[in-house]
Structure formats: structure tokens, C-alpha cells
Amino acid sequence: MSKGVFQLEPLSCPSCIKKIETTLSKTEGIESAKVLxxxxxxxxxxxxxxxxxxxxxxxxxxxxxxVKSTKVS
Incomplete structure (x- = not known):
């Protein structure tokens, strides 16, 4: 299992959170996704x-x- 942090361009609206989290949670291989x-x-x-x-x-x-940058551990 790996963990990744994906740095995005500045987010402009809280509804962006739900859109990203919902899509990633339905993607095969992704156990969890949280938008900060x-x-x-x-x-x-x-x-x-x-x-x-x-x-x-x-x-x-x-x-x-x-995505501006990614860190995986």
C-alpha cells in the first residue's frame, strides 16, 4: 500500500472537494482519498x-x- 500527496492549483470552491473525493473513491485501487x-x-x-x-x-x-507536484511514500 502506498500513500500519495498531490499538490493542486489553489481550489476555489468547497464543492471541488466532493467532486474529487467521489471520483477517486470510485477508482479501482484507491483505498481512500481526502482533499485538504x-x-x-x-x-x-x-x-x-x-x-x-x-x-x-x-x-x-x-x-x-x-496537479503541480506529487509525493509518494
Whole structure:
């Protein structure tokens, strides 16, 4: 199991949180996803044998929230 922190462009509305969390929670391989609105970060716990961090970045970006940087541990 891996943990990733995805730094986004500044989020402008609280409804962004639900959109991102709902989409990621339905994505295979992602165990949990939490959006930190004030810091514009997404914390995700995922099974790296099922999904790569780059795929998570792509999913978030497709929702309209560009990922500036990613840290995986």
C-alpha cells in the first residue's frame, strides 16, 4: 500500500472537494482519498499493484484540477 500527496492549483470552491473525493473513491485501487481544501492537496492511499500515482494525477487533472507536484511514500 502506498500513500500519495498531490499538490493542486489553489481550489476555489468547497464543492471541488466532493467532486474529487467521489471520483477517486470510485477508482479501482484507491483505498481512500481526502482533499485538504485550505492547502489544495489530495491525500490518497492506494494499492500500487493496481494503480500508479501517474494515473491518479491524470484522473484529478481530467476533473479540471491540474496537479503541480506529487509525493509518494
Amino acid at each position: 481544501f485550505n492547502s489544495s492537496k489530495v491525500r490518497a492511499e492506494f494499492d500500487d499493484t493496481k494503480i500508479e500515482a501517474s494515473k491518479i494525477e491524470e484522473t484529478i487533472s481530467k476533473l479540471g484540477y491540474p
